[in-house]
Amino acid sequence: MEEASKISRYLYTVIILFLIWLFLTASTDAQELEMGLVLSLIIGALTYPIFTTRGLANLHPKRVAYAVAYAPYFLWAMIMANLDVAYRVLHPARPIRPGIVHCKTVLKTNPGKLALANSITLTPGTITLDVDDDDYFIHWIWVPDEALTENEEEHVKAASRNITEPFEKFLKVIFG
């Protein structure tokens, strides 16, 4: 992953900070906007090296469109996750069969891996335990039959199909 130019990274940081300011103040008064812009410029100058490596390329229209489409998809997965949890907690027999499984991902960038780990944690029955390069170790509350094989390759394939692949088709475009 090559780094974008410093100016592009700086501008991207300022834009994000200014957007947060706009939402927090919820006012379009000229004085408030000026103050927000000044503060964004100062904070952006101090923090842009750790905030982003790709700069304005993050605002590519295709990426933004996929990110917007990802939000409802993710919220839907989260609601299903909570209904699943409700079922497991309220069911008298407490139907859990936990285990730590091993998944692989195709994502390359660190922000992408972070987003995938967060998405996994908030969706049905899975929580990320550790990430090591492209290996994900995930605590699964109900390990299905097809992932119970002794064969390592089959296991990884089955687990990845169930856990990581539904998100990867979005995250691959958003984060590359």
Place this chain on the structure above:
Amino acid sequence: MNALAALGEILVFIGTFFYFLSALGLIRMPDVYNRMQTSTKSATLGSLGVMIGVGIWALGEDFGSVAWLTKTIVISVFLLLTNPISAHTLIRAAYKSGIPLWEGSVMDKYREHIEAKAKEAETVGAPESETPEEGGEE
């Protein structure tokens, strides 16, 4: 404008219901990993429901303004990004400090991975500064 207030009230109600489930999950689940599962998910969606609900509720009331909604949106996005990370850190720390899995657990691939890594480090003769137990920290 009362429809918005009603929608907000419903969202807050759903949120509190998920809070309740989250607390119940803490009592009913057998070990720390499964407790983490239930409490993280339900508490996140519960907070989301309560906060967005309050924002929409304020839209429908007399004193309401859009300022409530934008602030609650910022807070909920912040929570949505940070809550899973804290859960991940807690569960990883629990595993590293040797808390065993529930006896009903069916597999533990992470143990195999750590052992394979330790063996590899021994044969290669890795420097002692980095034990495999602390790998993947970057």
